[in-house]
Amino acid sequence: MTEKENKEMEERRLKAQRARNIAIGLILLALVVVFYLATVLKFGPQILTNRPL
Amino acid sequence: MAFANDETIVESYAGASLAMPRDYFELLKPRVMSLVVFTAIAGMLVAPGDINPFLAVIAIACIAIGGGASGALNMWYDSDIDARMSRTAKRPIPSGRVTRQEALSFGLVLSFLSIFVLGVLVNWLAAALLAFTIFFYVVVYTMYLKRSTPQNIVIGGLAGALPPMISWAAVTGEVSVESALLVAIIFMWTPPHFWALALFKAGDYGRVGVPMLPNVAGNRSTQNHILAYALLLAPLGVSPFFLGFAGPAYGAVAAVMGAAFVWFAFRCWQMPSDDQKMVQAKKLFGFSILYLFTLFGMLIIQALVLKFTGYAI
Numbered sequence: 001m002t003e004k005e006n007k008e009m010e011e012r013r014l015k016a017q018r019a020r021n022i023a024i025g026l027i028l029l030a031l032v033v034v035f036y037l038a039t040v041l042k043f044g045p046q047i048l049t050n051r052p053l
Numbered sequence: 054m055a056f057a058n059d060e061t062i063v064e065s066y067a068g069a070s071l072a073m074p075r076d077y078f079e080l081l082k083p084r085v086m087s088l089v090v091f092t093a094i095a096g097m098l099v100a101p102g103d104i105n106p107f108l109a110v111i112a113i114a115c116i117a118i119g120g121g122a123s124g125a126l127n128m129w130y131d132s133d134i135d136a137r138m139s140r141t142a143k144r145p146i147p148s149g150r151v152t153r154q155e156a157l158s159f160g161l162v163l164s165f166l167s168i169f170v171l172g173v174l175v176n177w178l179a180a181a182l183l184a185f186t187i188f189f190y191v192v193v194y195t196m197y198l199k200r201s202t203p204q205n206i207v208i209g210g211l212a213g214a215l216p217p218m219i220s221w222a223a224v225t226g227e228v229s230v231e232s233a234l235l236v237a238i239i240f241m242w243t244p245p246h247f248w249a250l251a252l253f254k255a256g257d258y259g260r261v262g263v264p265m266l267p268n269v270a271g272n273r274s275t276q277n278h279i280l281a282y283a284l285l286l287a288p289l290g291v292s293p294f295f296l297g298f299a300g301p302a303y304g305a306v307a308a309v310m311g312a313a314f315v316w317f318a319f320r321c322w323q324m325p326s327d328d329q330k331m332v333q334a335k336k337l338f339g340f341s342i343l344y345l346f347t348l349f350g351m352l353i354i355q356a357l358v359l360k361f362t363g364y365a366i
Contacts, residue, residue: 016071023074031170034111038174041107 076150077159080128081121088345089120089216095349096217096235098356099298100224104175112175112223116216119167119183123190123212125160129153130195134261140254160191171223179223186215200262203269210243211236217349231298234289235352241289242345245282245318248275249338252321253331272326279337283318287311290348302366303351310344317341 001009093116097109104112128135128146136147145151151159164187172180194209202208214236221232251258251265252275258265266275290311294304317337324333355366 012071016073019073020070020077023077034170034174037107038111041105042174 070152070155072145072151072155076145077125077155079145080125080151080156080159081118081163082124082128083121085124085213086117086121089213090117091346091353092235092239092349093117093216093220095352095356096232097220097224098360099217099235099352100221100232102225104224108175109223112171112179112220115167115171115175115180116183116219118163119171119187120216122160122163122167123187125156125163126187126191127195129156129160130191131199132156134263137261138254138257140257175223176226178226178228179219182215182219182222182228186212186219189215201264203264203266205264206247207244210240210247213243214239231293231296234292234296238286238289238293238348239345241282241286242341245279245286245314246338246341246345248279248282249321249334249341251275252334253338276322276324276326280315280318280322283315287315290314290344293352299352300355300366303348303355306351307348310347314340314344 090113093113097104097113128144131141132144132146132153135141135144141147146153146156164184168180168184168187171183190209190212194205194212198205198209217235217239218228218232221235222228248266251267252272255265255267255272259268266278270278287308288311291304291307293299294301294307299307317333317340321333321337324331358364358366
């Protein structure tokens with residue numbers, strides 16, 4: 001593999017890795033939101049008042 | 054470094070993956086997932102009782118992701134034969150975009166995640182049914198039945214049939230005769246649907262040694278089987294109306310579509326078994342998809358009409 005091909009491949013690797021990182025980040029964010037909303041939903045809004053349920 | 058062909062991406066570069074998110078999404082078999090989502094929504098809407106809309110969306114998403122995960126695990130296990138079949142050669146693993154190890158990890162993580170979230174946020178019966186579905190599709194169907202018996206898709210079809218029962222369980226916390234009937238409709242629909250495909254893809258299956266019915270018993274026997282299943286499916290499709298959990302509009306549409314299914318199966322049965330073009334088998338395959346979407350679409354429509362207008366159609 002020539003140096004130019006190596007460089008192109010490295011760019012593609014970085015691009016793919018960046019895209020995967022963004023996708024994983026978005027999925028984790030979605031999970032956080034889902035669990036936050038589901039917790040409020042299942043326990044009721046009083047969970048937000050910082051008092052014993 | 055392995056090249057699948059001139060145009061596809063190399064599977065790895067110095068041990069690092071070049072897979073993009075869309076390649077992983079493709080592992081989920083989006084088209085199969087759409088059918089899973091559709092039938093699961095129907096089961097959820099027809100089920101008696103209420104579920105919080107947010108939890109309903111979570112439940113459907115978990116069922117979709119669990120179904121997708123089993124698709125990824127299926128592609129992991131079947132990558133050897135996928136590479137040699139025209140229908141599957143462009144999938145992410147045979148085309149070199151995703152490695153087998155990546156597909157395995159992806160499938161396992163999503164399986165665990167979907168079951169866990171469904172159990173914690175909705176209920177554990179639905180989660181157990183989802184776990185059973187994934188196990189049945191991956192271990193029983195993919196790893197055993199598919200390569201060992203021509204009845205592979207008859208038994209294995211159970212996995213694809215279960216989503217409405219899972220969503221029903223998500224709403225009610227139990228399983229019932231009605232949800233079993235929805236499962237039975239998809240279960241009975243699966244063999245003629247796949248055998249129609251197998252008729253015009255027999256060369257593919259034969260080449261990789263998967264014992265589909267046309268390769269083992271011949272086209273004539275397959276055509277007989279298709280007609281027999283169509284005759285059983287047509288009345289089964291109408292039975293939700295007779296059992297009282299679907300209205301007359303559904304009953305009428307299901308009866309017409311069932312009759313049309315039998316007609317297409319009959320035309321396929323009339324086809325010479327050595328037909329080269331297999332036009333009637335292709336027509337039956339196409340119609341079978343329309344049939345299932347129409348029946349479950351009617352269940353969704355009648356449930357929404359009842360919910361928002363109070364009218365039972």
